[in-house]
Amino acid sequence: MKQLVRVQNFCVSRDGYGAGEGQTLERPFGNVDPGRLVSWAGATAHWPNRTDPGGTLGLDDYFTRDFSNNIGAEIMGRNKFGPQRGPWENHDWEGWWGEEPPFHTPVFVLTHHERPSITLGETTFHFLDASPKDALARAFEAAEGKDVRIGGGVATVREFLAADLIDSLHVAVSPLDIGAGERLWESPEALTDRFHLEKVPSPGSDVVHHLLWRK
Numbered sequence: 001m002k003q004l005v006r007v008q009n010f011c012v013s014r015d016g017y018g019a020g021e022g023q024t025l026e027r028p029f030g031n032v033d034p035g036r037l038v039s040w041a042g043a044t045a046h047w048p049n050r051t052d053p054g055g056t057l058g059l060d061d062y063f064t065r066d067f068s069n070n071i072g073a074e075i076m077g078r079n080k081f082g083p084q085r086g087p088w089e090n091h092d093w094e095g096w097w098g099e100e101p102p103f104h105t106p107v108f109v110l111t112h113h114e115r116p117s118i119t120l121g122e123t124t125f126h127f128l129d130a131s132p133k134d135a136l137a138r139a140f141e142a143a144e145g146k147d148v149r150i151g152g153g154v155a156t157v158r159e160f161l162a163a164d165l166i167d168s169l170h171v172a173v174s175p176l177d178i179g180a181g182e183r184l185w186e187s188p189e190a191l192t193d194r195f196h197l198e199k200v201p202s203p204g205s206d207v208v209h210h211l212l213w214r215k
């Protein structure tokens with residue numbers, strides 16, 4: 001079966017931003033409260049970080065379950081991995097996610113500043129300076145027949161869209177405006193030359209799920 005390249009559960013504001021300005025260690029999404037963008041997912045029964053029983057079922061929960069369904073590797077940008085810029089001062093930083101990151105697959109972190117791979121729980125982070133096409137070839141191989149998730153951040157999703165390497169996107173649009181920062185799109189309609197677009201309002205939260213798949 002063809003291995004697909006999927007964007008899953010990417011969260012943007014009504015005006016198309018996936019992160020605000022000024023990312024720091026304390027503010028991974030910059031000057032935006034991530035809860036405003038991802039609360040729909042955090043409320044679901046299958047949210048990977050859920051520590052208590054319960055949570056919502058239905059369409060939002062379907063998407064949190066689908067996050068890892070048949071995914072064999074992820075590609076992410078260096079700014080999703082951490083707030084550092086430029087050459088690594090040291091290798092102390094191992095991502096935001098603690099000892100058991102929620103990926104459970106090889107993860108390829110695109111960066112111009114290479115460093116040794118790290119294994120944390122079931123996730124191994126590899127650091128790669130490569131074009132989208134070459135990074136994808138590495139990720140396909142590591143995924144052993146499964147699909148590859150493009151995990152963000154915004155610049156990385158945009159880069160893979162520009163290279164025309166993405167098969168499908170699920171983008172959850174929340175009803176807030178951010179106004180500045182990292183913008184995925186001015187309008188999802190900009191992608192309808194290449195993708196079908198279906199907008200599905202969630203019956204259980206205030207997000208509108210945007211589903212895009214290739215024409």
Ligand SMILES: NC(=O)c1ccc[n+]([C@@H]2O[C@H](COP(=O)([O-])OP(=O)(O)OC[C@H]3O[C@@H](n4cnc5c(N)ncnc54)[C@H](OP(=O)(O)O)[C@@H]3O)[C@@H](O)[C@H]2O)c1
Nearest residue numbers: 011018019029077078079080110111112152153154155156
């Ligand atoms: N809304 C969501 O669902 C969501 C999901 C994930 C992340 N985020 C947020 O998005 C923000 C990060 O996004 P971002 O747009 O700033 O950056 P990003 O896509 O995470 O990372 C971009 C950086 O990755 C490196 N890079 C990208 N392509 C490369 C290539 N082909 N070769 C070598 N290096 C490459 C470069 O870093 P260097 O040159 O410095 O190495 C580049 O500056 C964070 O705030 C994060 O929390 C949001």
